[in-house]
Amino acid sequence: MAVRGKKPVFLERASYRQRRLQDMARLLPVVAAVLFVLPLIWKLAGNHGRGTSDVMIYLFAIWCGLIAVAAIISRRLRLEPDDTDKEES
Amino acid sequence: MVSFNLLVAVSLAYVAFLFIIAFVAERQAERGKGKWLRSSVVYTLSLSIYCTAWTFYGAVGYAARSGLEFITIYLGPTIVMIGWWWVLRKLVRIGRSQRITSIADLVSSRFGKSTELGVIVTLIAVVAATPYIALQLQSVTLSTAVFANTSGQNWGAQELASAALWVAVGLTLFTVIFGTRNLDANERHNGIVMAIAVEAVVKLFALVAVGVFVVWGVAGGIGPTLDLIDASKIAEWSPPGGRWFGLIFLSGAAFLCLPRMFQVLVVENDDESRLSTASWAFPLYLMVMSLFVVPIAVVGLDLLPEGSNPDLFVLTVPLAEGRSGLAILSFLGGFSSATSMVIVATIALSTMVSNHIVVPIWLSSRAGGAMMSGDVRYAVLMARRLSIGGVLLLGYVYYRLSGGGEALAAIGLISFTGVVQILPSMIGGLYWRGATRWGAAAGLITGFAIWAWSLFLPSFGAGEVIPQIVLDQGPFGWGWLRPQALFGFAGLDTVIHAVLWSMLLNTAAFVIGSVLTFPLPLERLQGAQFVDVFEHSTGTRSWTHGGAEAEDLLVMAQRILGSTEAQDIFQREARRQGKEGYLPEVTPKFVEDLERELAGSVGAATSHAMVGQLVQGASVSVEDLIAVADETAQIMEYSSRLEAKSAEQERTARQLQEANEKLTALSIQKDAFLGQISHELRTPMTSIRSFSDILREGGAPQEMQARHAGIIHDEAVRLTRLLDDLLDLNVLENGQGTLSRQEGHLRDVIDRAIAASVVGEGAIKIQRKHTEEVIALDTDLDRLTQVFINLIANAQKYCTAADPVLRIVVRKAGGRMAVDFIDNGAGIAKEHQEMIFEKFSRLSDHRKAGGAGLGLAICREIMIRLGGSISYLPGQGGAAFRVILPTEA
Numbered sequence: 002m003a004v005r006g007k008k009p010v011f012l013e014r015a016s017y018r019q020r021r022l023q024d025m026a027r028l029l030p031v032v033a034a035v036l037f038v039l040p041l042i043w044k045l046a047g048n049h050g051r052g053t054s055d056v057m058i059y060l061f062a063i064w065c066g067l068i069a070v071a072a073i074i075s076r077r078l079r080l081e082p083d084d085t086d087k088e089e090s
Numbered sequence: 091m092v093s094f095n096l097l098v099a100v101s102l103a104y105v106a107f108l109f110i111i112a113f114v115a116e117r118q119a120e121r122g123k124g125k126w127l128r129s130s131v132v133y134t135l136s137l138s139i140y141c142t143a144w145t146f147y148g149a150v151g152y153a154a155r156s157g158l159e160f161i162t163i164y165l166g167p168t169i170v171m172i173g174w175w176w177v178l179r180k181l182v183r184i185g186r187s188q189r190i191t192s193i194a195d196l197v198s199s200r201f202g203k204s205t206e207l208g209v210i211v212t213l214i215a216v217v218a219a220t221p222y223i224a225l226q227l228q229s230v231t232l233s234t235a236v237f238a239n240t241s242g243q244n245w246g247a248q249e250l251a252s253a254a255l256w257v258a259v260g261l262t263l264f265t266v267i268f269g270t271r272n273l274d275a276n277e278r279h280n281g282i283v284m285a286i287a288v289e290a291v292v293k294l295f296a297l298v299a300v301g302v303f304v305v306w307g308v309a310g311g312i313g314p315t316l317d318l319i320d321a322s323k324i325a326e327w328s329p330p331g332g333r334w335f336g337l338i339f340l341s342g343a344a345f346l347c348l349p350r351m352f353q354v355l356v357v358e359n360d361d362e363s364r365l366s367t368a369s370w371a372f373p374l375y376l377m378v379m380s381l382f383v384v385p386i387a388v389v390g391l392d393l394l395p396e397g398s399n400p401d402l403f404v405l406t407v408p409l410a411e412g413r414s415g416l417a418i419l420s421f422l423g424g425f426s427s428a429t430s431m432v433i434v435a436t437i438a439l440s441t442m443v444s445n446h447i448v449v450p451i452w453l454s455s456r457a458g459g460a461m462m463s464g465d466v467r468y469a470v471l472m473a474r475r476l477s478i479g480g481v482l483l484l485g486y487v488y489y490r491l492s493g494g495g496e497a498l499a500a501i502g503l504i505s506f507t508g509v510v511q512i513l514p515s516m517i518g519g520l521y522w523r524g525a526t527r528w529g530a531a532a533g534l535i536t537g538f539a540i541w542a543w544s545l546f547l548p549s550f551g552a553g554e555v556i557p558q559i560v561l562d563q564g565p566f567g568w569g570w571l572r573p574q575a576l577f578g579f580a581g582l583d584t585v586i587h588a589v590l591w592s593m594l595l596n597t598a599a600f601v602i603g604s605v606l607t608f609p610l611p612l613e614r615l616q617g618a619q620f621v622d623v624f625e626h627s628t629g630t631r632s633w634t635h636g637g638a639e640a641e642d643l644l645v646m647a648q649r650i651l652g653s654t655e656a657q658d659i660f661q662r663e664a665r666r667q668g669k670e671g672y673l674p675e676v677t678p679k680f681v682e683d684l685e686r687e688l689a690g691s692v693g694a695a696t697s698h699a700m701v702g703q704l705v706q707g708a709s710v711s712v713e714d715l716i717a718v719a720d721e722t723a724q725i726m727e728y729s730s731r732l733e734a735k736s737a738e739q740e741r742t743a744r745q746l747q748e749a750n751e752k753l754t755a756l757s758i759q760k761d762a763f764l765g766q767i768s769h770e771l772r773t774p775m776t777s778i779r780s781f782s783d784i785l786r787e788g789g790a791p792q793e794m795q796a797r798h799a800g801i802i803h804d805e806a807v808r809l810t811r812l813l814d815d816l817l818d819l820n821v822l823e824n825g826q827g828t829l830s831r832q833e834g835h836l837r838d839v840i841d842r843a844i845a846a847s848v849v850g851e852g853a854i855k856i857q858r859k860h861t862e863e864v865i866a867l868d869t870d871l872d873r874l875t876q877v878f879i880n881l882i883a884n885a886q887k888y889c890t891a892a893d894p895v896l897r898i899v900v901r902k903a904g905g906r907m908a909v910d911f912i913d914n915g916a917g918i919a920k921e922h923q924e925m926i927f928e929k930f931s932r933l934s935d936h937r938k939a940g941g942a943g944l945g946l947a948i949c950r951e952i953m954i955r956l957g958g959s960i961s962y963l964p965g966q967g968g969a970a971f972r973v974i975l976p977t978e979a
Contacts, residue, residue, distance in 0.1 A: 023175065026173075026174075026175035027173070027175055027176060029172050029173065030169045030170070030172050030173025030176065031173075033168065033169045033172050033173075034169050034338070037165045037169070037338060038334070038335060038338070040327070040329075041329065041331050041334055041335070043327070052319075052320055052325050052326060052327055053157050053158055053319055053320075053324055053325050053326065053327050053384070054316045054319040054320050054325070055327070056158055056327045057158060057319070057384055060158070060161060060165075061377065061381065064165075064168065064373070064377045065377065067168070067172060067373065068370050068373050068374050068377065069370075071171075071172045071369055071370035071373065072370035072371075075174075075366040075367065075369045075370055078175075078366065
């Protein structure tokens, strides 16, 4: 178990990658939420050229992209029995 | 044209197919072969119960009415799944480490295993799920009616109602059969998970098939379809911003809080890695499910006459195009969506109702609480079966009351809003240690009340439950309490209005209540274990010292887990402590582990209460709380290392102490025996001598002489028997003598033993099951019979009951066949249980026994020679001995 307050400053390259992947995993839902709400701004901007079909294509494209990114992240993320703190020790 | 009878036949065949799938999966799992049953694919597919008939039929109807807005219902869960690293991972970890059985159990367990919170969450869940179940019944009956009407029958309200009733009865049956077959310690249902996974494939395939047909078969390709969308009445992109945003939040939150989703996401999941796959695979499923919704909607609007029900486009479009096969497939898809949701929802709800309402009431209504006699398992299973029926009945009643006329989407959202009231307490409990049970209760009740007032009750229709005048002007003319315009916020969409106010006030009550009150020690302990689940999964104990007798705990555990499993747990722990038999030392850790095992069956609150009745007093100590509050990892680690060391020493010390006790007791008994054996030898010797003296003097009458000779003979026989026993034991102990192996049946052996030992008036009554005893044996049958005779004779001699009964039970224990001899007498006190198999030991006064106390010692030696064993089995309500048969048996 890691000792709190004495986390090492530098990590091995592999552990460092894992940490950044976890960051990505945490960030992804926020990105998803923003992208899914974005079409509302088009409406606010008064852009009447965009119809249901355009928004639909946009949403499904974003959806596919998110699924792909989530798949890559979850494949690379190591799940360890006690994953959050152990990697540091 | 599809004939209605054909449709009924296809549906019945499909149901039979599901039964077989569930049955096979259950069998495979029982044999331990079902690894594939627990794969990531099956897990992901089982999550698809999120897509109910509301998705299958309702999404198209929703799209036909309000364009793209339907998609928000699937975007919310997508965000939650993609963000699994935040919430779901923690939920699953806690679910496994705390043996959570339902969402009510989670909330109750987090806030100090509170029974009251469990009840509140259960009630919210049941009330909120009722409209949703009604919705499923409605969709199945409406879709059946479509076929009935096309084949010439004209269905009115009467036929619809009776069809709904049949569907409800069928679903109750299926769920009872596969959902309550056994009281699984982990609350997992392999058969049902497999069946809903198959249904998930069917509904996806059906919807995609209809979609492909509509896009390429009717509209003529992707380009023309997009043109059709642009030409339709939903071409304009004009979502009300509040709804778009609010519904994404609502659906995401409901995804976490719905009891059925919690069941498949957390309870049925025993491996976090599955979550990692589902994090992208389930959004993919949702995406494909939503892909063809808008095309089907616009084609339906284009093709079908004005005024046809858009909720049924998935069926009516293929029918209008004359594609009967596709229509039947689509019907099966809708049927699958509805049934899988109802099955899992009723299982989840019935678990909650039985664990948090029925069992606590049942336990408190019985004097003696956890220690009373009777099987809790049976009561729990019965409670579940009845609640399954009850929940479906509620759904049916709601369906009849609401008239079944509303748009599907509206009912679904009402249900979502109700269940989301659990979110603040749940998320607050997971991330904030300061959350207390008072805060949680305040938030839950506030949110539930606002939901009921502003959304649920008005949903029955204006004037049905809430009079029109109250809707317009508020109760007693208080305008600020108008159900759909609380605090004067008129003009807002009703759902968003209810979500906004209920969530705001719910969270506010939760936070304020938590800040103002003080948590119980157990609450703080549980809070720390939940919030920091990744830091110290094992955590501190909530029991400081075990004041309970191991035997009492065993009696209780047997009634919840069943005797085999409970005995396994106790034996394992005893062996871990380095002890023989079934009764381990009652350490705080053991009590904690046992409580968790029980919680897997009856929920944390009930389990804690039952264990608490036995382990009196001390649950959490101040030191424990200091350990929790003190977050330095060093202390945790140091103490755990110390603990491991001291546990090791404790184990050794215990073994030594046990050996010492045994030796002391034996040496005392040996001394006693020497005195006793001389006494035993002297008594017959004395009478033989005196009577032979009389005979030698002569002069006594003939019959007197005969009597004296008889006494001499009897006493000589007694002497011989004693010497025989001693010799027998000596031979066995030294491994001399040969065994004469024979083949035979256990039943014959028991028959012979009973015939030899049960004789005369007032003999003990024997209860046995002949069918269990058909087991072939290949061992020394005479010796085995001798053991059985001894046990039966002992029961006869020592059983103190007024109406002595001996049960002979054959069962499997630890992979070997065992024969248990259980009488209904007073049993053997714990301090004597260690000693009874030692030779020369005897508990009561020897005159009553009429032997030298060698019987059980001989039995043990025989069983060891035969390759089996004999042991005392505690906690059976009388004296009980377990004979493990030789492996050759």
